[in-house]
Amino acid sequence: MTLHLSAEAPVAATPQKYLFGPFIDFLMLGxxxxxxxxxxxFVPLEYESLLAAVMLLLSHVINQPHFGHSYQIFYRNFARKVRGDGYSRSLQLRYIIAGIVVPVAMAAFFAYGALTGNVRLLGNATNAMGFFVGWHYVKQGYGxxxxxxxxxxKFFSDQDKKVLLFNGYAVWLFAWLQTNVVITERQFWGLQYYTFAVPPWLITLAMAIAAASSxxxxxxFINRWRKHGGVLPYNGVVAYVVSLYAWILFVTLNPLWLLVVPAMHSLQYLAVVWRYQTNVERDRADAIEKPELKILSIFGALYRLRVTTFIIVGGILGALGFWLVPIMLIDLVPYDKAVLGSSLFLFIAWIFINVHHYFLDNVMWRRGNPEVSKYLFR
Known part of the structure; x- marks a missing residue:
């Protein structure tokens, strides 16, 4: 989640000390x-296959709903956002670009690549996904x-924020360049793509910059800790450090880390989204009323039922987008499987959602978005 938040929170808002609590925030934020x-x-080799299967399942259960939630929030009252009703001109344009222009452009790209059988062109989309996903991790950790x-x-000065952002970009760029040391052929859902051959001197330069910025x-951080009497927003610091180093720079040290990191990244996102959505539902006039159906009274107030419904719908959207719809399209839409493989629409769906997710979050969580100011810090 890309959060462009200024150090100045709305004066009228009364922020909570935690999203959910000190321990839950610690676990979910990183x-x-x-x-x-x-x-x-340190898992023994004989258990790696079983653990990998469990971790992969867990990643899907947690990771895919978080994509669904981004669509639920972004396209809620989308017509009003497109009209600019209550939104600045720049934010209105961002909503139009991310919500209409980007998905149409991506759909046209995938349609052209599939219709022409251009496997090399489609494979480049995998490189783009890796690029944007790493960038997304960095911006979410900073956010x-x-x-x-x-x-x-415990606000950061503008200068401190520049240091944090520069370091995030430097570490991410070095990690991304490391995956492109030599030209290699890889596969994603049956389609080949190729990494780039990055000159060794560029890798060395990127490593030096990342080390210096770190x-x-x-x-x-040490200076701020001393200046503020040994106090920092520790959960946020953990989120920032873990996102950059454990999830991006050193994630390839163990294959199991690659399987579980997406779930951890999603937990980080869900912590904010669930708090945000809870505040949205609490703001409704009938939030504290009881559900009319007696069987639903176990949820207590209506806002809890609505938040639960929001979470369930996000899970359904994730399953539809990543699995059910692509598999259905594979069976229904004829295409050259000998050239494009047997999982073309899974390939398209996974890349489309991952890349589009970056653009959605880059708009939703920006400074100046009235919904963020109103509901995130209540």
Missing amino acids: GSAILILPVLY MLMVDAVLKR AATAVM
């Missing part, structure tokens, strides 16, 4: 990686730090 990833590193800083009233960031 602390789970500190507890789980080291253990996975979580900003959220926690606002909640704790050191500068560490110094900045």
Whole structure:
């Protein structure tokens, strides 16, 4: 989730100290990686296959709903957003571009590649997905730090934020370049794609910049810790550090990490989205009323039922987008499977959703979005 939040929270808002609580925030924002990833590193080889299957299933259960939630929030009252009713001109244009232009352009790209049988062109979409996913992880980790800083009233200066962002981009770029040291052929859902041959001197330069920016960031954190009496927005710091280093830079140290990291990234996202949606539902006039059906009274107030419904719908959307609709299209739409493989629509759906998700979040969670200001920090 890309959060462009200023250090100045709305004055009229009364922020919570935590999204859900100190321990839950720690686990969901990134602390789970500190507890789980080291253990996975020492799993005996004979258990790796079983654990990999469990982790992959867990990733799907947690990861795919978080994509569904982004569509639920982004396209809610979309006509009003397109009209600019209550939104600035720049934000209105961003909603139009991310919500209409980008998906139409991607659909045209995939349609052209599939109709012409251009496997090489389609394969380039996998490179783009890797590029945007890493960028997305960095911006979400930074965003979580900003959220926690606002909640704790431990604001970062503009200069500090520049250091944090520069370091995030430097570490991400170095990690991405490392995956393109030599030209290699790989596969994603049966379609081949190729990495790039990056010159060794560029890798060395990127590594030096990432190391220097990491050191500068560490110094900045230490100085802030001293200046503020040994206090930092610790859960946010954990989210930032884990996102950059455990989930991007060093994730390839263990194959099991690659399977579980998407679930941890999604937990980080869900912490904010579920709090945001809870505040949205609490703001409704009938939020504290009881459901009319007696069987639904177990949820208590109506807002709890609505939040639960929101979560369930997100899970359904994730299943539809990643599995059910693509598999149905594979069976119903004729295409050259000898050239494009037997999983073309799974390939398209996974890349489309991952890339589009970056553009959606880049708009939804920006500074100046009135919904973020109203509901996230209540």
